[in-house]
Amino acid sequence: MEGLAMGNYGAYVWSCFGLTLVVVLFSDWRARLRQRRVYRDIEVRIKALEERQ
Amino acid sequence: MWKLFHQLASPPHFYRLAAVIAPWLAVPGILLIAYGVYAGLFLAPMDYQQGDAFRIIYVHVPSAYLSMMAYMIMAISGGIGLIWRIKLSHAVAAASAPLGAAFTFLALVTGSIWGRPMWGTWWEWGDPRLTSELILLFLYFGYMALRGAIDDTAKADKASAVLALVGVVNVVIVHFSVEWWSSLHQGATLMRKDGPAMDPGMLYPLLAMILGFTFLFGSLLLRRVRTEVLFRERRTRWVREMILSPEGS
Numbered sequence: 652m653e654g655l656a657m658g659n660y661g662a663y664v665w666s667c668f669g670l671t672l673v674v675v676l677f678s679d680w681r682a683r684l685r686q687r688r689v690y691r692d693i694e695v696r697i698k699a700l701e702e703r704q
Numbered sequence: 705m706w707k708l709f710h711q712l713a714s715p716p717h718f719y720r721l722a723a724v725i726a727p728w729l730a731v732p733g734i735l736l737i738a739y740g741v742y743a744g745l746f747l748a749p750m751d752y753q754q755g756d757a758f759r760i761i762y763v764h765v766p767s768a769y770l771s772m773m774a775y776m777i778m779a780i781s782g783g784i785g786l787i788w789r790i791k792l793s794h795a796v797a798a799a800s801a802p803l804g805a806a807f808t809f810l811a812l813v814t815g816s817i818w819g820r821p822m823w824g825t826w827w828e829w830g831d832p833r834l835t836s837e838l839i840l841l842f843l844y845f846g847y848m849a850l851r852g853a854i855d856d857t858a859k860a861d862k863a864s865a866v867l868a869l870v871g872v873v874n875v876v877i878v879h880f881s882v883e884w885w886s887s888l889h890q891g892a893t894l895m896r897k898d899g900p901a902m903d904p905g906m907l908y909p910l911l912a913m914i915l916g917f918t919f920l921f922g923s924l925l926l927r928r929v930r931t932e933v934l935f936r937e938r939r940t941r942w943v944r945e946m947i948l949s950p951e952g953s
Contacts, residue, residue: 664757
């Protein structure tokens with residue numbers, strides 16, 4: 652517990668590490684989401700064109 | 705050499721190559737960060753002045769460094785796109801902006817959290833390092849807003865590249881602000897003529913974090929550039945063939 656308290660600076664230290672983790676995970680999630688959306692949109696458009704032909 | 709360069713800049717070639725490279729950057733990145741977090745939080749000795757609050761540097765310094773590096777990637781890629789009209793370089797610039805903004809935000813917030821116990825304030829408007837870093841965040845927002853406001857991709861590429869190049873002045877100011885003006889922010893600790901002014905027990909986890917963040921940034925950037933390339937090339941034959949092939953992306 653003493654190690655986690657960080658000499659009374661625990662709230663400052665852990666919030667920085669926690670926020671960093673959240674921002675990095677969010678960036679990763681956003682990148683994946685956009686990749687899936689762009690791919691799906693193109694797939695739908697191309698398949699619709701193929702069916703029309 | 706030029707042949708290799710042109711081959712790399714070819715969107716279909718880059719799209720496939722980036723898919724292979726991205727995981728190979730992510731894995732060492734995560735391993736280095738795991739070591740850096742553990743060693744930085746639990747093994748590095750406590751600072752004699754700042755106590756355990758100094759451990760915030762293990763996320764603050766890599767974020768601040770990436771905030772500037774992402775901007776330079778954005779500006780240089782935009783410049784290459786303007787001069788040599790390489791489509792891929794505009795895609796790199798566009799993909800770099802949101803990541804740069806995320807790391808600038810992290811650098812500002814973690815710096816502010818560190819400032820509260822050390823300086824007794826969350827923010828100091830008169831400080832050149834803090835203010836120029838905030839301007840950097842606004843430059844990222846401006847860049848993304850400008851891109852979003854112009855429907856024509858080619859025009860958006862040109863306008864945003866000019867903005868990115870002009871904004872390089874601010875990156876230089878961010879970097880040298882602690883040397884040029886009196887600042888609350890401490891001076892350079894790593895990039896000094898007489899070597900880093902840190903105990904090796906503190907230094908190695910920091911170097912691991914900087915390297916790990918760089919690898920992770922590289923992996924995230926490659927994935928974002930792939931998406932940007934796919935979007936820009938959506939009407940081309942190679943994308944159509946890739947989508948219709950049984951293997952997909």
